[in-house]
Amino acid sequence: MENRIFNFNAGPAALPLAVLEEIKNDLISYKGEGLSVMEMSHRSKTFDAIIKEAEALAKEVLQIPAGYKVIFMQGGASLQFAAVPLNLLPDGGSADYISTGAWSKKAVAEAEKLGKSVNVIASSEDSNFSRIPGEFTINSDAAYLHITSNNTIFGTQWQEWPETGTVPLVCDMSSDIGCRKVDIGKFGLIYAGAQKNMGPSGVTIVIMREELMERSPANIPTMTSYKIIGGKDSLYNTPPTFAIYIVKLVLQWVKNMGGLEKIEQINREKARILYEAIDATGFYRGTVEKESRSLMNVPFRLPSEDLEKAFVEESTAAGMIGLKGHRSVGGIRASIYNAVPLEAVKTLAEFMRDFERKHG
């Protein structure tokens, strides 16, 4: 048993130990075949079984209804910021965006940079993104509505999905995919960089209603085209084979843990413990309105920046890493993705109480 620390990184983030152990076990000779998954042709029978199982497990574990396609792409959410408008927003049309922080703003900026017409129909920037906007009107002729389900930096998360009628709902779910039961049927397209809840960085999971694939125009870069990459079942070119293999293992782990329902229950317990520790006295201060609090990223402040610095130093010394807030907002942030065990969260809450006793 190797020494492991408690990893509260915002992403790339903790992976389940059982997954790492399986990767290690099969690293040099996968299932006795005499080569690593990394060394296999993406057209081999063995890898074909791996990618097909990854797709099937995504459909099963994430409870994706019929009529949806699962696609593995590269380039992270950043490529999707371009791919979504390139594929789904025809010239002359416009799309609606709701801004809940840095990532939403990047999505808007990328669409605009590519000459697309975008309406930001709601934003919580006036309150430094401390909440999910509650009031907005969707343009009925919008090509889609784009939202970010969870803001990693500010620690906000959508609790109820907007009703969009016939306008497809497009969602960047990078930092909370698979953290709770989601009615996928409400969405036109979901994308998620894998490096928080689904695997390592370098692969993006796209879940889209099949008929939306038909919107892709011919004159966009092939590697952004849902129609081409999806049409070739993610094998248009050499995909990031090892990263896809790990996504498969992570999905299998979620299934073995008892599925999304069980994972959600654990995540709610983890979040409850931390938010209770924050709210217990006046020492810690949550930065997010309670009804918008995230299950995945828990930001908070201490009475002074000096104490925040001491908190980071002492927690690191105590074997907990990744607790420094994002460089753009400061403070403390605990990212408690699926693979962060309950034990880690309990240890952190205990550390918070000790720290307060010592410095409060």
Added chain:
Amino acid sequence: MENRIFNFNAGPAALPLAVLEEIKNDLISYKGEGLSVMEMSHRSKTFDAIIKEAEALAKEVLQIPAGYKVIFMQGGASLQFAAVPLNLLPDGGSADYISTGAWSKKAVAEAEKLGKSVNVIASSEDSNFSRIPGEFTINSDAAYLHITSNNTIFGTQWQEWPETGTVPLVCDMSSDIGCRKVDIGKFGLIYAGAQKNMGPSGVTIVIMREELMERSPANIPTMTSYKIIGGKDSLYNTPPTFAIYIVKLVLQWVKNMGGLEKIEQINREKARILYEAIDATGFYRGTVEKESRSLMNVPFRLPSEDLEKAFVEESTAAGMIGLKGHRSVGGIRASIYNAVPLEAVKTLAEFMRDFERKHG
């Protein structure tokens, strides 16, 4: 010691056993830090040291002169087929391409799809791509000349680089980067998917003259922009951290082996052994003109398709995989990248002689 087969895959392909062993050793707790490289923030000190060392080793091992930038991107050569014209070919200009097979043709098609003006100034398609074209005239006003240094499918390889004067030479070096000493100073831009000689799939190495980065227009997808991704030292967004780590290990392995000069010497010996086995009698038939033969991909035919089928079956049974030719051309192909040991090639040559005795 785990059982390992001889891996002649065209890509993803064999990795050095020493590299796999190091990955395995550090998989769950990298250098005793208590977490995997996959679980580290891309902004952490440890990963920063890894990516900086990967860049430094690329410059040292590939003998890249001053004035060049090394960038790690995603999307493979397929994204570069778009990125090169998007960044370097202004509207109203045109670029020259030399076609030596499927990959060159895809590069041309992608540029044309994006509305760019392209001149194919030479092609060996009339001889089924059995050679590198020798005669061509570069347009003096071309934005660049694009070539494919090694054709994985047909087994051809440029032996002398074209003299392009002031026209930047752009090269897809995916299947032979690091196989021999190359005068990088002759090139404006080199790109290579890592999955043949440099690491796993999912990361692309771009080597470019720094001043060419200034050509990138603002209105292209961010993830294709050399100026943005290069300007942020490959950390504009979350890069494929684990794949970059493996590239670092592979470059370290090349260095430990004695560098490019030694690797080239071994590669020439490996290729000599196989081409001699092909040329020894009339049983095997090479498909490439001798002066265009590749050091990396060795395609050949047998007297009949039935014998080719038997060759693939019997070689697989003998512990050698990946010898079936590309589905678009048939026959046999042995890919003998850097990580394929001399022993594997000798075993294959011996098998070829045995097979001929048995079936000839």
